[in-house]
Amino acid sequence: MADLSINLAGIKSPNPFWLASAPPTNSGYQVQRAFEAGWGGAVWKTLGEPILNVSSRFAAISFNGQRVMGFNNIELITDRPLEENLKEIYETKKRFPDRAIVASLMVEPKREKWHEIVKRVEDVGVDGLELNFGCPHGMAERGMGSASGQVPELVERQTYWVKEVARTPVIVKLTPNITDITATAEAAAQGGADAISLINTINSLMGVDLDTWNTIPHVAGKGAHGGYCGPAVKPIALNMVAECARHPRIRIPISGIGGISNWRDAVEFMLMGATGVQVCTAVMHHGFRIIEDMIEGLNHYLDEKGIASVMDIVGKSVSKYSDWGDLDLNYKVVARIHRERCIQCNKCYISCEDASHQCIERLVDENGKEYLKVREEDCVGCNLCSIVCPVDGAIEMVEVPSEHPPMTWNERQAALGRLSGCSVDIKSL
């Protein structure tokens, strides 16, 4: 059995799976039941001045029979008084001293407000703080959440204020509602953050009802943008984690969040630089019990790979993530159709014909039987046919040896530049 325990900027937990700050961490009752089920840590539902919520507040996108591909909410931070939450945090920590309890905080961008809440929360024995600069709705209109989180100077300044008084590690939770997440991640690091967590939810409108013309969800016939999360956001979150992990000026640990539903997702985030992960939507969909499969799957994976500690996989794929200009232009793959597996559905043919390079041919063999074949010399290796093919293994992408050594776009442009008299027409770039 591998060692699943992690240490994220000094916050220790017996496994890398934490509950994200959200409805599942709204009360001591819930967090304690989660810990009983096996969760390694919990980021408490964001504390601040208690708010008022609307009804209704959630919506989801189901896709092709799968429920909750994407999830959306217009819920705000905790609506319960701070003392009540603090009492429950204290009791929960006493019952589960080995689990990580992190308090998520959100207050107005004022120094004394941050100082006050940090002191009160740390007094009940939390293991760390997470600053919520991410909620995209409701609080943003009041200068909090993503309104702060979209402005690097505000992130840096508020992180600094927290660090002035904090005795426990400070995690800054980032909003994805920004063009370049590394700008705010760097600001957090500059402000003294011990770690960052990402992502919070993405601005979204789930849908419009075709009969009533109301938004989905709606509150008495009116809607507002909400925060998007769940499996559909995983690629966005993973990229943002990777961008932060490979950034030379963001040298602090990362807690990965966004669409994580199983141990595989968690491993991907950890390989791309996260020291641990947080989960919300998957628990809202399936309950706390998913932790059993997550722990078992991760354990099995590490044992099979002969890896002693889960911390050993952190960041192992970061160096493989680069810029487009550093990719090898001479690397080539082509599609190959395995006739014995193909069910002749023609999906690959249509995709290549209509959306790619028209290089799948419909042929007839000597017995008069139709079959499909890729004209490999014209195939650009775009993967489209293998993506749309409904049969596993019917289309294989095969590497074609190159007669030339690797050549990146950046190397090519440098070579052109070295030629005397060469000019690169910038209008064409």
Add this chain to the structure above:
Amino acid sequence: MTYHQFLREREQIDYLIEQGYYMKSVKENLSGSFVEFEKEDSLSETRDIQTLHITNADARKYFSSLLIRQLRKHHE
């Protein structure tokens, strides 16, 4: 289709290189790449220069790879 265009343009590039030309300059614009080749031993006043208009993407990769090889050789 595109492959045949690639073969055609590659042949033109190979032909000039076999004849002792080297790549002298490349100009790129919206129409593709214009590669100027000069004969290695053109000592005469009238320089022997040929220009190829390369439009195929694979052919543009091809001459670029040869160019890097040419620059490396020149550097040695």
